[in-house]
Amino acid sequence: MAKRLVFGAGVAWPKALEITGLGGKSRPLMKKLVEIYDTTLRDGTQGEGVSFSVADKLRVAERLDAFGVHYVEGGWPGSNPKDIEFFKEAAKRKWKNTQIAAFGSTRRKKIAARDDQQVKLLIDAKTPVVTIFGKTWLLHVKEVLRTTPKENIAMIADTIAFLKKNKRKVIYDAEHALDGYKDDPEYALATWKAAEEAGADFVVLCDTNGGTLPSEVAEITAIAKKELSCEVGIHTHNDIGLASANAIAAVEQGATQVQGTINGYGERTGNCNLTSVIPNIALKMGRRSIPKGRIKKLSDLSRFVDEVANIIPDRRQPWVGGTAFAHKGGMHVNAVQKVAHSFEHANPDVVGNKRRILVSDLAGRSNIVMKAQEMGIRIDNDTPELKTILTRVKEQEHLGYDYEGAEGSLALLIRKALGRVEPAFGLEAYHVSMRGDALEHVCEATVKVRVGDKTAHTVADGDGPVNALDQALRNALRGFYPVLAKVKLTDYKVRILNSSRAFGTAAKTRVLIESTDGKDRWYTVGVNENIIEASLQALLDSIEYRLLKK
Secondary structure, three states: OOOOOOOHHHOOOOHHHHHHOOOOOOOOOEOOOOEEEEOOOOOHHHOOOOOOOHHHHHHHHHHHHHHOOOEEEEEOOOOOHHHHHHHHHHOOOOOOOOEEEEEEEOOOOOOOHHHOHHHHHHHHOOOOEEEEEEEOOHHHHHHOOOOOHHHHHHHHHHHHHHHHHOOOEEEEEEEOHHHHHHHOHHHHHHHHHHHHHOOOOEEEEEEOOOOOOHHHHHHHHHHHHHHOOOEEEEEEEOOOOOHHHHHHHHHHOOOOEEEEEHHHOOOOOOEOEHHHHHHHHHHHOOEOOOOOOHHHHHHHHHHHHHHHHOOOOOOOOOOOOOOOOEEOOHHHHHHHHHOHHHOOOOOHHHHOOOOEEOOOOOOOHHHHHHHHHHOOOOOOOOOOOHHHHHHHHHHHHHHOOOOOOOHHHHHHHHHHHOOOOOOOOEEEEEEEEEEEOOOOEEEEEEEEEEEOOEEEEEEEEEOOHHHHHHHHHHHHHHOOOHHHHHOEEEEEEEEEOOHHHOOHHHOOEEEEEEEEOOOOEEEEEEEEOOHHHHHHHHHHHHHHHHHHHO
């Protein structure tokens, strides 16, 4: 196949690879469906810092349904009023792709399932699917439940039979299945067979402590598939960083359901990350899972769930993270510029992500060309100013500037080197003062700007010196550029760059500013020993970049 070379953000993959996202031949899809079971709303909320309101849970469930997830576990109706309310609201909605599941445990010891209040609440939730967990490991049977091995098996069988009698699809989560099997294979298998014989639709092997290796998962899953006639699933935790690998190992041995959470939320170090497993199953293994075409929404889904959970997205997430397809080293970027899949395992488009070219002191000429094209600046390898731009970037990075996170300032640097920026204004003077007492303080900034042959001189108060300076600048320029009325500073970060070489108050400071006009966001940077001067540089770049966009 002839290579297609396209520079910039549009670097092309060979057509055959665009179909699967793989660096190789297209794989034929296997017929056996791998179902995705999402437990973000239950197991995910057991993670530190993760919490959803009822309204949040409904929003996430609806988004998972639209994405094509087969099961959404809504919570444990016996554990808290919030989950009971969720199931009441969920019962009023129509679900297109998803079956809602209620979660609970087997009945208590020495009481019939029909008389156990927790089991009754699972029926009252009115979900088509009920997932219950039971004990596999004799350690838990004897030391935690403090019952006999025989009674534990009866608890499993009685609960599942009761749920099936009430016409529920039953998924049995065999808690500590892998540790239990390694401790006593005969007893572990007896618990799984009890669940199967009672009518369980799935027996799901749970690596509850998250410490099992993929080779062990594969071996035990293969045994479960051989011994059980019902479907087998896998539920893994990430305590040794292998949750996703363990899920894939189980699928390779015939598991047809994978349980996990979006972005890997979960107790301790988290659960199997569905944003990794879903594309691996579909694109790397060639297995049927999420409906065709939906995987393009995966990156959006990941960001949506983080936003609802009020969690900062992990930029280093495989497949969906902001750096998943980011290229920084000059040699790498040069290769990507020529043949995209030379340094990419998949086309970022297949999961709704995008390629990013980073510019830093490690950059080469290709970094500058591809990044400029990504920002809409017309430039190529033969542009005469290219060497000047690269040298300037490296010099600035040496002084402490960081253009990876300040693309607005980088765009200005490139355009100025190309001679394509007419100064929109000039700052002739500024003054910042702060006064106060034990009760209150006042920050004030005065600026004088020139636009053409006209000047404006304004003063403004602010919550701090940077806020006052920002207000004064935009007040002075709004009469010339009304569009600045919509611009506001939304984030302000400071980093001390060389505190070990000087007293902390005299150290060089880097300021990174995030700005928005309500539609777009952009980032600018300033560096100086004086924090006000560094902030002013970033503010001026922010305003100039917005006017450049206009």
